[in-house]
Amino acid sequence: MNIVYLGHAGFLVETEKTVIIMDPWVSKFGAFDCSWFQFPCNHHMDGFIIDKIKNTAKSVYLYISHEHKDHFDAAFLKRLNGMKFRYIIPEFRRTELFDLVSSLTDQEIILCGDNRKVCLNGEDEYVKIYTNDSELNRDSAILYACNGQKFFNMNDCKISDRIETIKQEEGNIRAFACQFSGATWHPVCYDYPPKKYAQVSTKKKLSKFESVALAIERVAPDIYIPSAGPAVFLDPKLIEINFQPHNTFPRNPEVIKFLNKRLKTSKPMLLDLVPGDSIGMGDVIDVAYTDKARVREAEFRNYVLNYASRYTALFEERITAFSEDELSGIVRRLVHEFSDKLDNFPLRIKIQRPLYIEFHDYPDIRIKIDFQSNHVGRTFEKPYGDYYMIKTYSYDIKRVLDGLLTWEDYALTFRMQLNREPDVYQVLMQGFLLLEKEDMNHFCEKILSIQNRTERIVVEVGGCRYSVDRYCPHEGGDLKQAWSEEGRYLVCSRHRWYFDLEDGGICNTNSATINAIPLEEN
Numbered sequence: 001m002n003i004v005y006l007g008h009a010g011f012l013v014e015t016e017k018t019v020i021i022m023d024p025w026v027s028k029f030g031a032f033d034c035s036w037f038q039f040p041c042n043h044h045m046d047g048f049i050i051d052k053i054k055n056t057a058k059s060v061y062l063y064i065s066h067e068h069k070d071h072f073d074a075a076f077l078k079r080l081n082g083m084k085f086r087y088i089i090p091e092f093r094r095t096e097l098f099d100l101v102s103s104l105t106d107q108e109i110i111l112c113g114d115n116r117k118v119c120l121n122g123e124d125e126y127v128k129i130y131t132n133d134s135e136l137n138r139d140s141a142i143l144y145a146c147n148g149q150k151f152f153n154m155n156d157c158k159i160s161d162r163i164e165t166i167k168q169e170e171g172n173i174r175a176f177a178c179q180f181s182g183a184t185w186h187p188v189c190y191d192y193p194p195k196k197y198a199q200v201s202t203k204k205k206l207s208k209f210e211s212v213a214l215a216i217e218r219v220a221p222d223i224y225i226p227s228a229g230p231a232v233f234l235d236p237k238l239i240e241i242n243f244q245p246h247n248t249f250p251r252n253p254e255v256i257k258f259l260n261k262r263l264k265t266s267k268p269m270l271l272d273l274v275p276g277d278s279i280g281m282g283d284v285i286d287v288a289y290t291d292k293a294r295v296r297e298a299e300f301r302n303y304v305l306n307y308a309s310r311y312t313a314l315f316e317e318r319i320t321a322f323s324e325d326e327l328s329g330i331v332r333r334l335v336h337e338f339s340d341k342l343d344n345f346p347l348r349i350k351i352q353r354p355l356y357i358e359f360h361d362y363p364d365i366r367i368k369i370d371f372q373s374n375h376v377g378r379t380f381e382k383p384y385g386d387y388y389m390i391k392t393y394s395y396d397i398k399r400v401l402d403g404l405l406t407w408e409d410y411a412l413t414f415r416m417q418l419n420r421e422p423d424v425y426q427v428l429m430q431g432f433l434l435l436e437k438e439d440m441n442h443f444c445e446k447i448l449s450i451q452n453r454t455e456r457i458v459v460e461v462g463g464c465r466y467s468v469d470r471y472c473p474h475e476g477g478d479l480k481q482a483w484s485e486e487g488r489y490l491v492c493s494r495h496r497w498y499f500d501l502e503d504g505g506i507c508n509t510n511s512a513t514i515n516a517i518p519l520e521e522n
C-alpha cells in the first residue's frame with residue numbers, strides 16, 4: 001500500500017489493483033466563500049490526481065466524506081467528468097451529498113451505509129464507511145483494507161467513541177489519520193477580551209490534542225498522520241487569525257511535539273507531511289518527503305502574506321455597497337428566512353434569549369428574533385439581559401439568501417462577530433443558526449430522543465465512583481468512552497464537553513447535565 005498526501009484531508013492510496021482518492025480539495029479559490037485556503041498550498045496536486053486517473057489501468061474510486069467544501073471540491077470534481085472512476089460516498093439520512101455529486105457527474109456512485117463493508121477485489125480488499133449523521137454533524141470516516149494492510153482515515157468525523165469497536169472488528173490498523181485542529185466559529189468569532197480568548201483557545205486546543213492522543217492509543221497504528229487542517233485565512237478581514245499567539249489552529253509541529261511527550265506506550269511514527277509526500281507501507285515503512293511544499297515555522301508569516309497577495313483583487317471585489325432599496329430587500333428577505341426557520345423549529349419555545357442580527361456596514365439596522373413570541377422583525381431596542389448577537393456584513397448575508405452558501409458554510413467563513421450573554425453554549429441556538437429549515441424538525445426529534453435515553457453507567461473519577469447518564473446530552477456521545485480530567489471532570493470524547501462530577505454532572509460551559517450521583521462518600 002502506498003499513500004500520497006494531497007494536502008488538508010486528501011489522500012491518494014494505491015495498491016496492486018486499486019487507487020482510492022479521498023477528499024481531494026485543491027481548488028485555487030479555497031472553500032467557504034474564499035475564507036479558508038489550503039495550507040501548505042496544494043493547488044499543484046490537481047495535475048497529479050488527474051494524471052493518475054488517466055494513466056492507470058487499475059480500478060479508481062473517489063471518496064467524499066461529507067459535503068463541507070474543504071472535502072467536497074465541486075469545481076475540481078467537475079474537471080474529472082468523463083474520466084474512468086467510481087464515487088464512493090456515505091449514505092446519510094438526507095440525500096444532499098448524493099444530490100450534489102449526482103448533479104456534477106453521471107459516473108457510477110456507490111452509496112455506503114454506516115459500518116457497511118464494500119468489497120473491491122475479493123474479500124481481502126474492502127472499504128468501510130463510518131458515519132456521524134446527527135444534523136449538526138453530518139460526516140464520515142473511511143477504512144481501506146487490502147491484503148491485511150489497513151488505513152483508517154477518520155479525518156474530522158466525530159466518532160471517537162466508536163474507535164474501540166472498530167478496532168475490535170478490524171484488528172491491526174497500520175496507518176491512522178485524523179484532525180487535530182479546530183474548525184468551528186467558537187472561539188474565533190467571539191468577541192472575547194484577549195486574555196479570555198487565549199484561555200478558551202488554549203483549553204480547546206489541548207483537549208483536542210488529548211482526544212487525538214487517546215484515539216492513537218486505541219487504534220495503536222504504526223503511523224499517525226495529522227490531517228484535515230488547519231486552513232489558512234487570506235481575506236484581509238481574517239488574515240490576523242493566522243498570526244494570533246493562541247488560537248485553535250495549531251500546525252503539525254505543535255501537535256507532534258505534544259504527542260511525542262504525551263504518548264508513553266504505543267507511540268507510532270508521527271509524520272509531518274506536506275502535499276506530495278508519500279508513504280510506502282511494505283514490511284518496513286518508507287516515507288518519501290518532498291520539500292517542494294514544506295513551510296518552515298519561521299517562514300510562516302511571510303508565506304501567508306505572499307499567498308494572500310495573490311488574492312488582493314478577489315477580496316476587494318467581494319465588498320459591495322447597496323442602495324437603500326437593495327438594503328431593504330435584503331432585510332425583508334432575511335426576516336422572511338428567519339420566520340421560515342422559526343416556523344420549522346418545534347423546540348423554539350425552549351430558547352429563552354433573543355437573537356439579534358446587526359450589520360457592520362449599516363449600523364442603524366438591527367433585527368430581533370424572539371423565540372418566545374415567535375416573532376422576527378426590525379427593532380430599535382438595544383440588546384440587554386440575556387441575548388445572542390451576530391454582527392455581520394450585509395453582502396455576506398446576501399450570499400446566503402441568494403443560495404450561494406448554506407448557513408453552515410456561512411458560519412465557517414468566520415466573517416462575523418458573535419456575542420452571547422451569558423457566555424453559555426446552547427445546542428438549540430446553534431441548531432437554529434446553522435441548520436437549513438429542512439433539517440430543523442429532525443434535529444429537534446433527535447434532541448428529544450437523546451433526552452429520553454435513560455441508560456446509566458458507573459464511572460470512576462478522582463478515586464470515586466459515580467452513576468451517570470450513559471449518553472452525552474449534546475449529541476448522544478457514548479460516555480463509556482469518555483476520559484477523566486483534574487480528578488472531577490468526565491470529558492465526552494466527541495466534542496469534549498466537560499461534566500463536573502463534583503457538581504452533580506453539570507457541564508462546565510453550559511447547563512447540560514449527566515445527572516451524576518456519587519456512589520460513595522467523597
Ligand code: FES
Nearest residue numbers: 472474475477492
Ligand atoms: S456528543 Fe458532543 S460533547 Fe458529547
